[in-house]
Amino acid sequence: MTVAKKAETAEHPGAQPAERPGSTGGTELGANAVAALESLATRHLVQPWESLEHLGEEARTLLTGADRIYVQDAKGNRLLDGPAGMWCMQVGYGRREIAEAMAEQAMSLAYNSPWYSTSPVAAELAGRIAEMTPGDLDHVFFTTGGSTAVDSALRFVQFFNNYRGRPEKKIILSRGGAYHGSTFLSASCSGKERDRNFFDFATDRVVHLSAPHPYRRPEGMSVEGFCDFLLEEMEAKILELGPERVAAFIAEPILASGGVLMPPEGYHQRAQALCRKYDILTIADEVVTAFGRLGHWFASEAVFGFVPDIVTFAKGVTSGYVPLGGFAISSKVIEQISGAANKGSVYANGYTYSGHPVSCAAALANIRIIEQEGLLAHVREIAPYFQARLKELEELPLVGEVRGIGLMACVDCVADKASRNPLALDKEVGARIDAHCQELGLVVRPIYNMCVMSPALIIEKPEIDKLVEILRKGIELTQDDLEREGLWHR
Numbered sequence: 169m170t171v172a173k174k175a176e177t178a179e180h181p182g183a184q185p186a187e188r189p190g191s192t193g194g195t196e197l198g199a200n201a202v203a204a205l206e207s208l209a210t211r212h213l214v215q216p217w218e219s220l221e222h223l224g225e226e227a228r229t230l231l232t233g234a235d236r237i238y239v240q241d242a243k244g245n246r247l248l249d250g251p252a253g254m255w256c257m258q259v260g261y262g263r264r265e266i267a268e269a270m271a272e273q274a275m276s277l278a279y280n281s282p283w284y285s286t287s288p289v290a291a292e293l294a295g296r297i298a299e300m301t302p303g304d305l306d307h308v309f310f311t312t313g314g315s316t317a318v319d320s321a322l323r324f325v326q327f328f329n330n331y332r333g334r335p336e337k338k339i340i341l342s343r344g345g346a347y348h349g350s351t352f353l354s355a356s357c358s359g360k361e362r363d364r365n366f367f368d369f370a371t372d373r374v375v376h377l378s379a380p381h382p383y384r385r386p387e388g389m390s391v392e393g394f395c396d397f398l399l400e401e402m403e404a405k406i407l408e409l410g411p412e413r414v415a416a417f418i419a420e421p422i423l424a425s426g427g428v429l430m431p432p433e434g435y436h437q438r439a440q441a442l443c444r445k446y447d448i449l450t451i452a453d454e455v456v457t458a459f460g461r462l463g464h465w466f467a468s469e470a471v472f473g474f475v476p477d478i479v480t481f482a483k484g485v486t487s488g489y490v491p492l493g494g495f496a497i498s499s500k501v502i503e504q505i506s507g508a509a510n511k512g513s514v515y516a517n518g519y520t521y522s523g524h525p526v527s528c529a530a531a532l533a534n535i536r537i538i539e540q541e542g543l544l545a546h547v548r549e550i551a552p553y554f555q556a557r558l559k560e561l562e563e564l565p566l567v568g569e570v571r572g573i574g575l576m577a578c579v580d581c582v583a584d585k586a587s588r589n590p591l592a593l594d595k596e597v598g599a600r601i602d603a604h605c606q607e608l609g610l611v612v613r614p615i616y617n618m619c620v621m622s623p624a625l626i627i628e629k630p631e632i633d634k635l636v637e638i639l640r641k642g643i644e645l646t647q648d649d650l651e652r653e654g655l656w657h658r
């Protein structure tokens with residue numbers, strides 16, 4: 169009955185396209201249709217990180233199309249997509265090869281149960297990923313996205329220790345500023361304070377260490393000294409908890425949503441050595457950093473010089489065309505709990521859509537594009553230009569630091585450069601910059617006082633120039649607003 173009522177309502181616009189502008193393939197909707205869809209969204213759609221305080225007040229930007237590194241909103245505005253969706257749109261929008269691979273797969277084998285079968289594309293993709301991962305991380309488990317990749321990896325660690333008769337070895341070390349997902353266990357590992365309000369977490373299992381954030385290191389401490397401090401803190405914590413109780417250390421090589429936090433030189437290698445010393449497994453959460461974002465398939469070894477025991481991936485594996493995630497486990501680890509000598513060893517964890525054939529077909533098509541177009545080399549070549557151009561924004565009074573690596577960057581706004589304090593109205597500043605930038609043709613991802621950038625890997629120099637020019641203007645306009653409103657002074 170409800171369905172019939174909804175279908176009949178005049179507010180259900182049926183998305184009649186008013187126009188189809190060429191390049192984006194987007195649908196420009198008439199004003200009435202936009203208003204009707206926004207009304208449906210505000211009344212019925214609950215979005216991630218929804219502000220329930222303001223529920224029903226405002227719809228998020230309605231996007232109807234996209235091409236290459238641009239998205240198009242329902243009013244026909246074409247915007248450069250600064251964050252590439254959510255750090256995921258590696259090869260750019262509108263790739264017919266990926267759409268066709270998905271359509272062909274859907275027609276030949278739309279689904280198979282991974283409980284008792286597999287598919288050619290899942291087998292091929294597992295083989296390809298095993299080639300790409302560092303060291304002997306040759307065993308691939310597929311999930312439905314990043315949170316489930318992290319969750320499954322953590323459950324694997326739990327299973328590994330329980331099976332080996334070490335049920336007390338359970339604690340997971342994570343860091344402040346981390347983001348690992350939205351399942352109970354992955355969210356428990358996340359360390360962004362504001363995201364923890366009013367939720368319960370596995371506090372008996374997860375212990376957080378300091379964020380490796382050199383820009384906000386203690387006053388008077390060198391970066392090298394800060395690195396020593398972080399590793400000393402880690403070792404002290406392991407000893408305090410008892411190494412026999414610590415199971416794993418999970419770390420994003422670069423803390424992405426935490427604000428592109430770049431650990432000091434050598435940090436990951438030293439953390440890895442500590443984990444080896446105390447028989448603790450290392451999990452590199454490469455949901456953001458894999459599949460080309462730093463110019464390599466995986467960044468742990470290629471960029472940071474360490475080989476984890478487990479690596480997670482998602483996002484860029486399909487360039488966001490369809491959900492897929494997973495993790496790869498080292499042979500050395502899996503051999504300890506597999507084979508005829510390990511009776512009853514069953515990793516009882518999985519999803520209806522583990523290794524979904526349509527997702528695997530999309531991933532293989534995506535990987536082919538990255539290879540054929542030399543996108544890993546392109547990122548390595550263009551990233552220094554991207555970083556250098558963005559770094560110029562540090563001359564603006566509101567900008568404390570611009571940091572980044574590869575095609576990941578963050579503009580960190582401060583009350584004043586000397587104190588490096590985020591602004592008092594920190595929640596607002598990124599959103600204010602984003603609002604101005606969207607008017608000017610650029611989407612930025614606001615995170616409180618920061619804006620993060622991670623454009624599609626195919627971005628070219630003139631587009632980087634455009635991105636930086638609009639971002640500069642957006643920050644300048646925000647500075648003017650803040651000053652006019654008496655909230656900040658240069």
Ligand SMILES: Cc1ncc(COP(=O)(O)O)c(C=O)c1O
Nearest residue numbers: 313314315347348349420455456
């Ligand atoms: C490092 C990291 N891990 C895990 C996740 C969770 O991924 P998903 O949103 O696909 O569940 C994210 C999402 O942004 C992430 O950045």
